[in-house]
Every structure is written in structure tokens, then in C-alpha cells.
Amino acid sequence: MKPTVYIKDLSKFVNEEVTLKGWLYNKRSSGKVKFLIMRDGSGYSQCIVFKGNVSEEIFNLADTIAQESSFEITGLVKKEPRSVGGYEIDVHNLKIISLAHEYPITPKEHGIEFLIDHRHLWVRSKKQTAILKIRHRIVKAIRDFFDERDFVLFDPPIITPNASEGTSTLFEMDYFDLGKAYLTQSGQLYAEAGALAFGKVYTFGPTFRAEKSKTRRHLTEFWMVEPEMAFYDLNDDMDLAEEFLEYIVQSVLKDREEELKILERDLTHLQKVKRPFPRISYDDAVEILHKKGIEFKWGDDFGAADETAISEEFEKPIMVHRYPADVKAFYMKRDTENPKLALAVDVLAPEGYGEIIGGSQREDNLDTLLQRIKEHDLPEEFFSWYLDLRKYGSVPHSGFGLGLERTVAWICGLEHIRETIPFPSMIYRNTP
Amino acid sequence: MKPTVYIKDLSKFVNEEVTLKGWLYNKRSSGKVKFLIMRDGSGYSQCIVFKGNVSEEIFNLADTIAQESSFEITGLVKKEPRSVGGYEIDVHNLKIISLAHEYPITPKEHGIEFLIDHRHLWVRSKKQTAILKIRHRIVKAIRDFFDERDFVLFDPPIITPNASEGTSTLFEMDYFDLGKAYLTQSGQLYAEAGALAFGKVYTFGPTFRAEKSKTRRHLTEFWMVEPEMAFYDLNDDMDLAEEFLEYIVQSVLKDREEELKILERDLTHLQKVKRPFPRISYDDAVEILHKKGIEFKWGDDFGAADETAISEEFEKPIMVHRYPADVKAFYMKRDTENPKLALAVDVLAPEGYGEIIGGSQREDNLDTLLQRIKEHDLPEEFFSWYLDLRKYGSVPHSGFGLGLERTVAWICGLEHIRETIPFPSMIYRNTP
Numbered sequence: 001m002k003p004t005v006y007i008k009d010l011s012k013f014v015n016e017e018v019t020l021k022g023w024l025y026n027k028r029s030s031g032k033v034k035f036l037i038m039r040d041g042s043g044y045s046q047c048i049v050f051k052g053n054v055s056e057e058i059f060n061l062a063d064t065i066a067q068e069s070s071f072e073i074t075g076l077v078k079k080e081p082r083s084v085g086g087y088e089i090d091v092h093n094l095k096i097i098s099l100a101h102e103y104p105i106t107p108k109e110h111g112i113e114f115l116i117d118h119r120h121l122w123v124r125s126k127k128q129t130a131i132l133k134i135r136h137r138i139v140k141a142i143r144d145f146f147d148e149r150d151f152v153l154f155d156p157p158i159i160t161p162n163a164s165e166g167t168s169t170l171f172e173m174d175y176f177d178l179g180k181a182y183l184t185q186s187g188q189l190y191a192e193a194g195a196l197a198f199g200k201v202y203t204f205g206p207t208f209r210a211e212k213s214k215t216r217r218h219l220t221e222f223w224m225v226e227p228e229m230a231f232y233d234l235n236d237d238m239d240l241a242e243e244f245l246e247y248i249v250q251s252v253l254k255d256r257e258e259e260l261k262i263l264e265r266d267l268t269h270l271q272k273v274k275r276p277f278p279r280i281s282y283d284d285a286v287e288i289l290h291k292k293g294i295e296f297k298w299g300d301d302f303g304a305a306d307e308t309a310i311s312e313e314f315e316k317p318i319m320v321h322r323y324p325a326d327v328k329a330f331y332m333k334r335d336t337e338n339p340k341l342a343l344a345v346d347v348l349a350p351e352g353y354g355e356i357i358g359g360s361q362r363e364d365n366l367d368t369l370l371q372r373i374k375e376h377d378l379p380e381e382f383f384s385w386y387l388d389l390r391k392y393g394s395v396p397h398s399g400f401g402l403g404l405e406r407t408v409a410w411i412c413g414l415e416h417i418r419e420t421i422p423f424p425s426m427i428y429r430n431t432p
Numbered sequence: 433m434k435p436t437v438y439i440k441d442l443s444k445f446v447n448e449e450v451t452l453k454g455w456l457y458n459k460r461s462s463g464k465v466k467f468l469i470m471r472d473g474s475g476y477s478q479c480i481v482f483k484g485n486v487s488e489e490i491f492n493l494a495d496t497i498a499q500e501s502s503f504e505i506t507g508l509v510k511k512e513p514r515s516v517g518g519y520e521i522d523v524h525n526l527k528i529i530s531l532a533h534e535y536p537i538t539p540k541e542h543g544i545e546f547l548i549d550h551r552h553l554w555v556r557s558k559k560q561t562a563i564l565k566i567r568h569r570i571v572k573a574i575r576d577f578f579d580e581r582d583f584v585l586f587d588p589p590i591i592t593p594n595a596s597e598g599t600s601t602l603f604e605m606d607y608f609d610l611g612k613a614y615l616t617q618s619g620q621l622y623a624e625a626g627a628l629a630f631g632k633v634y635t636f637g638p639t640f641r642a643e644k645s646k647t648r649r650h651l652t653e654f655w656m657v658e659p660e661m662a663f664y665d666l667n668d669d670m671d672l673a674e675e676f677l678e679y680i681v682q683s684v685l686k687d688r689e690e691e692l693k694i695l696e697r698d699l700t701h702l703q704k705v706k707r708p709f710p711r712i713s714y715d716d717a718v719e720i721l722h723k724k725g726i727e728f729k730w731g732d733d734f735g736a737a738d739e740t741a742i743s744e745e746f747e748k749p750i751m752v753h754r755y756p757a758d759v760k761a762f763y764m765k766r767d768t769e770n771p772k773l774a775l776a777v778d779v780l781a782p783e784g785y786g787e788i789i790g791g792s793q794r795e796d797n798l799d800t801l802l803q804r805i806k807e808h809d810l811p812e813e814f815f816s817w818y819l820d821l822r823k824y825g826s827v828p829h830s831g832f833g834l835g836l837e838r839t840v841a842w843i844c845g846l847e848h849i850r851e852t853i854p855f856p857s858m859i860y861r862n863t864p
Contacts, residue, residue: 199473
């Protein structure tokens with residue numbers, strides 16, 4: 001019953017008769033010939049119905065198939081370099097599985113709201129299919145990278161018991177008789193427990209931000225991968241981050257060139273993503289802004305426009321390190337050479353795609369960490385288990401987080417992050 | 433700064449001097465020799481401090497190291513088959529990184545509540561480490577299986593807009609100005625949209641059940657993988673499920689034998705997990721219960737005790753198919769030969785581990801599905817996008833879901849599911 005041949009494998013069946021099952025992507029007619037373009041999820045293939053080769057019934061059937069109808073065809077596979085996919089089917093038989101109603105997504109331009117309303121159908125389009133196949137390849141590259149390097153997968157909880165840094169950007173819910181609980185924003189604190197057990201771990205799962213940001217870079221629900229390594233300092237962390245990004249981009253280039261071409265992506269930008277990446281300090285980055293005549297006060301965090309202005313100066317992802325500690329999280333270790341600086345690093349993607357990685361060396365001294373928690377007015381009791389990690393075998397350690405959807409948007413060259421995930425959640429919509 | 437050698441790679445450094453970084457797992461002393469067992473996450477190694485080989489200062493330092501202190505040792509690697517891991521370190525130098533406070537988890541027996549309170553430290557123990565490394569291998573096998581077979585990863589939303597089947601077992605939250613939203617229980621309906629776009633897809637992510645079940649088989653948060661395939665009927669679905677389970681179990685046996693031995697798992701049970709698996713109908717299963725003198729009414733769903741009684745009769749996972757439609761979900765296709773039956777399959781693990789897979793062929797007829805939605809008193813407007821999948825190119829399709837944590841519990845031979853995930857969430861606790 002299930003298909004025995006998929007379109008992507010047609011090269012193995014040249015001059016053989018095969019049966020394909022799929023959907024009508026497009027059709028055209030030219031007198032005694034009908035051209036049906038079938039898609040089956042694995043690829044596209046032109047199926048040719050010659051009036052002389054089939055019964056009149058079947059020839060007429062070919063006329064009735066509407067866009068996105070499901071059908072089955074049997075025919076001879078022929079090599080045809082000019083045809084989509086490089087092969088054609090010379091049809092002998094044709095069966096309609098289900099005639100589609102009038103398909104809402106037509107070749108004409110549709111507004112974005114209309115398309116997202118029909119996201120369950122829009123994912124069938126050539127461009128959306130290409131994006132999601134690239135997303136899949138990126139996910140696989142991420143997992144392979146860490147698996148090959150002996151990291152242990154360490155899935156952190158999604159529902160977390162307490163709001164470590166205020167509840168304003170958290171999704172809140174009732175958790176049985178235990179009071180309020182919140183959707184995770186990051187698995188990092190848990191990953192630190194993992195690093196001290198396994199040496200090197202990574203988390204990879206959905207994270208949530210109930211932030212009222214309606215920009216082309218924000219989703220309320222997105223996937224994040226977070227490696228955490230015992231005995232790694234900030235430099236080791238940066239070495240790993242650049243090796244990681246090179247690995248992801250080069251894997252996609254190797255295996256998804258066809259999909260990148262469908263997206264009309266300029267590959268030269270991606271081909272340049274090779275180590276080493278430029279490493280500049282926050283101070284250097286501020287100087288770049290000032291030289292470009294952009295007003296920026298030392299001590300502030302960079303906004304999206306600043307990030308674009310900085311990354312414009314480089315062809316590769318750049319690593320900006322050593323930020324003012326005041327704009328960074330409480331758990332980051334300070335630079336011994338200048339305690340006003342945190343041993344943090346942000347990696348900015350080229351072409352204005354902004355921050356895709358944020359990382360740091362973590363504070364490993366119990367007393368210092370406790371002091372930071374007090375300075376930040378955080379509830380000490382919530383962090384008792386986290387402080388334990390500094391009581392029992394504390395070691396220097398570092399990690400970073402990479403946002404999956406921003407990485408997909410960058411690699412695919414997309415304007416808006418909403419096309420990087422099957423069903424995007426934004427503050428103004430969470431359907432279908 | 434980061435380690436250049438990990439314990440698991442010691443075989444490559446025999447008779448060479450290496451520096452290891454890790455934590456003190458255990459120690460003993462015998463006059464002029466101190467034996468320090470280091471763990472570094474990759475393995476365990478015995479480090480031997482001979483009084484004659486090191487300074488008095490270092491010899492005394494070896495005394496002060498408490499359990500779980502972090503330290504660095506430099507020494508010569510020697511082959512020693514009787515030693516843990518097969519190699520020993522003849523120590524030349526020793527540096528303490530951080531002395532641990534008195535470690536709460538001692539070799540004595542601790543109660544389970546105490547251990548879960550200290551889950552962030554408990555994960556360092558030999559048994560917990562082994563379980564989580566097996567979990568990782570299972571996750572990798574799951575992804576590899578589908579990736580190798582050209583399935584496309586299709587991440588469904590976690591926060592879902594509507595409660596399709598009542599809200600009693602759902603975690604509920606406010607979603608900006610859009611009203612209530614709920615944590616997903618399954619990505620299946622979304623995966624069906626994916627199958628019609630890509631042919632074959634899988635989802636793999638956390639799912640949630642706010643069920644007040646306090647049993648050894650229930651977590652409120654658990655990971656589920658759900659493949660969904662266009663043009664697959666129930667038999668194809670069962671073929672895939674048995675190939676999948678064999679693949680997972682045989683991958684773990686191949687690569688995680690050491691960890692299975694730490695858990696004292698009887699490997700003979702796992703070695704038997706090879707195709708074909710027995711396939712019995714619901715009717716056959718009821719007959720088995722009746723033959724065993726167990727009271728059971730035709731039409732009811734099996735409880736945990738029934739599942740155990742049925743699976744006891746077999747050495748392999750068994751597939752029970754064609755359930756009374758009334759106990760199964762609205763979207764399941766009926767058996768044309770007996771419309772009282774749903775084309776459903778549950779796979780029961782051996783050794784009493786219960787249901788690990790639930791699957792079915794889906795109803796693909798628009799009118800029939802609409803009628804089912806009405807019969808189940810479900811809100812039709814919520815399903816309008818789902819019904820679209822039957823309007824535009826409907827095809828026979830099937831899928832199933834496998835619960836990750838139950839699979840880990842079965843393969844590891846665990847009593848309770850709470851040890852199968854780094855930080856388990858149960859109705860009575862969600863900390864640390």
C-alpha cells in the first residue's frame with residue numbers, strides 16, 4: 001500500500017515502470033499532451049500523458065485533476081535533463097485518490113496574514129518546503145556536532161518552578177497544589193548541573209518568551225540549543241562556538257544546495273563562514289560605532305541597529321566579547337583584569353541578521369555568586385540547588401545558547417523569522 | 433585550559449604522561465599508597481599516589497580531597513585490566529581545583545525523596561549517569577532512524593490555541609490578548625499537515641499531561657516522537673513500528689552495553705527484540721485475559737494490569753490492533769470489515785512495561801471525519817484547518833507516537849519512570 005518509489009529516487013529506475021503517489025503541483029496542456037507536475041514530498045516530477053498512449057477515459061481524467069488533488073500514476077521513467085528533477089514519467093495509467101476542492105493558495109500574490117491563516121497548506125509550497133528541509137538539516141548538524149564530540153544530551157525541564165529573574169516575560173500557569181509555574185526561557189542553569197556530572201552536555205528544546213516584541217526577529221516559542229562544558233574558559237567557549245557555526249553552515253551547503261537555490265540564496269556569503277572568525281572586544285565594537293558616527297554610550301547594550309552596523313564591517317560572523325557586567329546576567333564571571341567586564345560573548349551573524357549566539361564563562365566561586373544574587377535582588381532560596389554546584393566540586397565552566405530560528409532565517413536569507421518553523425507563535429497569533 | 437585528554441580515551445596514551453581533570457568519585461588508602469578514583473563524565477579511572485613518587489606536600493594533599501572535590505592530576509598512563517576502565521594513572525602531580533563541602537549523597541541508602549531533592553547532584557552517580565547516557569543513545573537512534581528513511585522533522589507548536597478534547601488534563605495559560613492557551617498533549621494533528629506536504633514527517637518534543645496520576649508510569653512532562661506517513665495503511669504503520677523498536681533496542685545494545693551492565697540489566701530480554709513481533713487483535717487479547725481467568729468486558733480499554741497479563745504471554749513487544757472504536761480517538765479510521773473497530777494499534781513492551789506506542793490509520797474522508805467531530809461534541813470551528821487536510825488532496829495516512837521515558841524505563845529495566853529524565857516533573861513535585 002505504501003509507495004515503493006519516491007520521486008527523489010527516480011534515477012535508479014530509468015526505463016523501468018514505476019508507480020508514484022503524490023499531489024498535483026501544477027499542470028499544463030498542449031493539444032494531445034498533458035503535463036502534470038506531481039510533488040510527493042521528496043521532489044517534483046513531470047508526468048506526461050500522451051493521447052495516443054492512454055485510453056480516452058484516462059486522458060480526460062488528467063483534465064479533471066485540480067491543484068493539490070492526490071493521485072497515483074504508473075509509467076516509464078525517462079531521463080530528461082530539461083525537466084524538473086532531471087526525469088520524466090511517460091504515463092500509462094492514472095488514478096485519482098481524492099479530487100481537491102478549489103485550492104485557496106494560487107500562483108497570485110497573497111498577503112502574509114492570508115498565508116499564515118493557511119499555514120497548514122502553505123507548508124506545501126516550494127519555498128516553504130525548502131526552508132523546513134533546511135531547518136531539519138540544521139537540527140541534524142547541531143545534534144551531530146555535539147554527539148561526535150562526546151557531549152551528553154541533557155533535556156532540561158520545560159515547566160519550571162520559579163521565576164528566577166522576574167515574571168514579566170514568562171508564561172505562567174497553575175501547577176497542581178504547588179502554586180505558579182512558568183515556561184522555561186533557558187535550560188542553562190540545569191545544564192550546569194549536567195556539565196558537572198558529564199563534563200560536556202547540551203540541551204536542545206523549545207524555550208518561551210512572553211515578550212511583547214512584535215518584530216521580524218521575535219517568536220514567543222522558539223528552539224534553543226545550549227552546550228555547557230566543565231573546565232572551559234571563555235576562549236575555549238569561543239573556539240567551540242566558531243567551530244560549531246562553521247560546521248552547521250558547511251553541512252547545509254553540502255547537503256541542501258538545491259533548497260538554497262530555490263530560495264535564491266547568495267551562496268558566497270555562506271561559503272565564507274569558515275574559521276577563524278574575527279574576535280573583537282565590546283570596547284572595539286563601541287569604537288566601530290563611534291567611527292561610523294553612530295551615537296552610543298559605553299555601558300549600554302547594543303540594539304538591533306547597532307548590531308547591524310557592527311557586523312556590516314565584517315564578512316563572517318563576529319564574536320564580540322567582554323561586555324559591561326551591568327548589562328549581562330548575574331551568573332557571568334567577571335574579567336580578573338577588569339572586574340567591570342563580564343566574560344561574555346555574543347556572536348553576530350553577517351548580513352544584518354543580528355545576535356545568534358550568546359554565551360559566557362560562569363561564575364564558579366560560591367561567595368561571589370551569592371553576592372551577585374543579592375545584588376540582583378534575586379530570591380536566594382530558589383538558587384540553593386544552583387549554589388550547590390559551587391559547593392560540591394566547582395570548576396571553571398562555560399557555555400552558550402544558539403537560537404535555532406534565527407539561524408535558519410540567516411542561512412536561508414529570510415526577511416522574517418515566522419517562516420522558519422512549521423507553525424509560528426507570535427504575540428498576535430497562535431493559530432492554526 | 434580545557435581538558436586535552438578524557439578518561440574514555442586513555443587507551444591512546446599508554447605509557448605517556450597526561451593531565452586529567454575531574455571529580456573525586458571515591459578513595460582509599462593503604463599506608464604508602466593512596467588510590468583516588470576520578471570521574472570526568474567520560475569514565476572512571478584509578479589514580480595511584482605512591483609516597484615515593486611525589487613530594488610530601490602532594491601526598492598529604494591526596495588525603496584532604498573529599499568526595500566530589502574537583503582536581504587535576506598529571507601522571508603516566510598504565511594498562512591495568514583489573515582496574516576500573518582498564519587503565520591506571522601513576523600520579524606525578526596533583527592540584528586541587530575546589531574542595532567539596534561534605535557531600536550529601538553518601539554510599540549509604542537514601543530515601544527517594546531525599547535523592548530527588550538532590551537531583552542536581554544525584555545525576556553524578558554511576559547508575560543515574562548510565563541511565564541518562566542510554567536515554568541519549570535512544571534519542572539518537574530515534575532521530576537517525578527517521579533521518580535515514582527520508583522523514584522530515586516537523587516541530588509542532590508547544591503552546592496550542594484550543595483544547596480539542598476538553599481541558600481537564602491540560603496545563604492552561606493566558607496568551608496575551610488571545611485568551612486561554614494550552615500546553616500540547618500531542619503533535620499529531622499538526623504532523624498530519626506535515627505528512628501531506630512532505631510525505632513522511634516526524635515530530636519529537638516535550639508533551640504535557642496535567643493528569644492527577646501518581647503512578648510509576650506517569651510524568652506530567654515527557655518527550656514523545658510521532659511519525660506520520662502519507663499513503664501508509666495500518667499494516668504499513670505496524671511494519672514501521674516494529675522496525676523502529678528493533679532499531680532502537682539493537683542500537684542501545686551495540687553502543688551502551690557497559691551502561692546496561694552498570695544497571696545490571698538482563699540483556700537476554702533485549703536481544704530478543706527482533707522482527708517480526710506478534711500481532712494480535714483486540715479480540716485475541718481479550719481471549720487471552722479470559723483464558724487467564726481475568727474479568728474483562730469486551731469494549732473496555734485495557735488497564736495497566738491487563739496489559740501486563742497480555743504481554744506476559746510473549747517474549748517480544750506485541751502489537752494489539754483493531755480496538756473498539758468507542759474507546760479510541762475520533763480521528764481514527766474504522767475497519768471497513770467491522771465498523772465498530774478502529775484501525776488502531778498499541779504496542780505493549782515485554783516484562784510488564786505496558787504501552788509504549790499508540791498509533792492508527794487516520795480517517796481521511798471529509799464527511800466521515802466531520803460526523804465524528806459532531807458525535808464527539810468537539811468544537812467544529814477549531815478543526816477547520818484540520819478538515820482542510822481532507823478537502824485538499826486527502827490520502828490514506830497513518831502514524832504513531834512513542835513515549836521516550838517509558839521506552840528508557842523499559843530498556844534500562846527501571847521500576848519507576850522518574851529516573852529516565854534529568855529533572856522529572858510529577859504532580860507532587862517540580863523542583864529542583
